[in-house]
Amino acid sequence: MKKGIKVVTIGGGSSYTPEFVEGLIKRYDELPVSELWLVDIEAGREKLNIVGNLAKRMVDRAGLPMEIHLTMDRREALSGADFVTTQMRVGQLKARIQDERLPIKYGMIGQETNGAGGLFKGMRTIPVLLQISEEMKELCPDAWLINFTNPAGLVTEAMLRYGPHQKVVGVCNLPINMRMTLARLLDVELERLHIDFAGLNHMVYGLDVKVDGESVLDEVLNIMCDPDRQVSMQNIAPLPWEPEFIRSLGVVPCPYHRYFYKMSDILEKQLEEFKMGTTRAEVVQQLENELFDLYKDESLAVKPPQLEERGGAYYSDAACNLISSVYNDRGDIQTLNVRNDGTISSLPRESAVEVNCVVTKAGPKPITVGELPVSVSGLVQQIKSFERVAAEASVTGSYEKALLAMTINPLVTSDVKAKQLLDEMLEVHKEYLPQFSERLTHN
Structure with missing residues (x-):
């Protein structure tokens, strides 16, 4: 009889892995993980070894019988897995820098999950995740795939539409961050606060906010009108909202909505940073370097607090919560990216949406x-159209579909400019876009 739980993390050399390991350690009594396999590619070997050794020190310090395996052999890792998490960056941070810098060069917002940058991160990532989907169908058909590779909405859309393995859930730290921030601004304990989330990944709205079951939406909208009390994240400028707009909107926007509702302000700020040579990707690269220097310290056996300066803090906690709730059939409510199946009536049933879910076995x-x-429905529809066409372009390598998605x-x-930008980004990223090789060869 199988003992314990086998968890596989693809992209195990990520700087976020120590948070995931910490989450598993904290939950060991309810989630007895016996094997954690950290998987990476050859280009990530050094980081995998650094992070893996820190993970081993963390488990040793906790005194738990959890084996940490480091490998480049994905098939070996996947065999018999119970849960698989994916946290990869195809092309690493060098590719992200291009995703951000090239759109800004053309006078457009550069961002790794939205716009042209999000499209290209998706097109690099989706073919790899579909390979993993095929391998899971063969090697661990009962396992859940929990994806927190960005752009999570687009990636989940592609996996649900085109992947053979359908036990797929996308997770994001954004709803957790919003709940934590609003609980602090309302001065209430987190467990008393509930938000009715609905929409798409990085395009999710709080339709209502409740404390002890009573709506406090009006109070929250008033808070969001206060320039000194903003709901934002490490990677998004906390630009204040216009009170008239927020009250008219009537729901709580997420921090990423600033890219759409405050486009000119964000672009102006990005253009200034671009001239100074400091896009967000370059800031992240510096943070990553500092984190890995910390991780190398053989006396370090805990997750360092500096990790929370990364925009994705609490991603791993979201994944651990989900794994534990599935394993324990907990029936609690979490905000996740799942197949719509009529949940939002104006979106296709087979599409991915980000909504509150009851998590069961x-x-x-x-x-x-x-x-x-x-x-809000019009903007959500437009982004879903983009995601559907972008997913098709990612799978087929259709230049026309990629251009349509971008436009x-x-x-x-x-x-x-969309066509010029598409052509330049295809050329820059061609190493990671084999599905477009025929087009790129002819050009």
């Missing part, structure tokens, strides 16, 4: 939302 069960408010994204502001 059979997986997350989305809570019905119905129609989105008219104030219908609201952050790409000119069809002529």
Whole structure:
């Protein structure tokens, strides 16, 4: 009889891995993980060894019988897995820098999960994740794949539409961050606060906010009108909202909505940073270097607090919560990226949405939302159209579909520049876009 739980993390050399390991250690009594396999590619070998050794020290310090395996052999790791998490960056931070710098060069917002940058991160990532989906169908068909590789909404959309392995859930730290921030601003304990989330990844809204079951939405909207009390994240400028806009919107926007509702302000700030040579990707690269210097310290046996300066803090906690709730059939509510299945009535049933779900042993069960408010449904529809076309381009390598996806994204502001930007980004990233090789060869 199998003992314990086998968890596989693909992209195990990520700087986020120590947080994931900490989450497993904290939950060991309820989630007895016996094997954690950290998988990476040859280019990530050094980081995998650094992070893996820190993980081993953390487990040793906790005195737990959890084996840490480091490997480049993905198939060996996947065999018999119970849960698989994915946290990869195809092309590493060098590719992210291009995802951010090239759109700004053309006068558009550069961001790794939105606009042209998000499209290219998705097109590099989706073919790899679909390979993993095929391997899981063969080697661990009962395992859940928990993805927190960005752009999580687009990636989950592609895996649900095209992947043979359908036990897929996308997780994001954004809803957790929003809950934590609003609990602090309302001065209430986190467990008393509930947010009715609905929308798409990085395009999710709080339709209502409740404390002890009573709506405090009006109070929250007033808080969001206060320039000194903003809900934002490490990687997004906390630009204040116009009070008239927020009250008219009638729901709580997420920090990423600033890219769409405050596009000119964000772009102006990015253009200034671009001239100084400091995009967010370059800031992250410096943070990563500092983190890995810390991780090398053989006396370090805990997650360092500096990790929370990364924009993705609490990603891993979200994954650990999900794994534990599935394993223990907990029936609690978490905000996840899942198949719509009629949850949001205005979006396709087979598409990915980000909504509150009841998490059971059979997986997350989305809570019905119905129609989105008219104030937000149009933008959500537009982004879903982008994700569907972008997923198709990622799978087929269709230049025409890639151009269409780029042009219908609201952050790409000119069809002529869209084609020029697409051509340049295809050339820059061609090493990681084998599905477009025929087009690139002919050019």
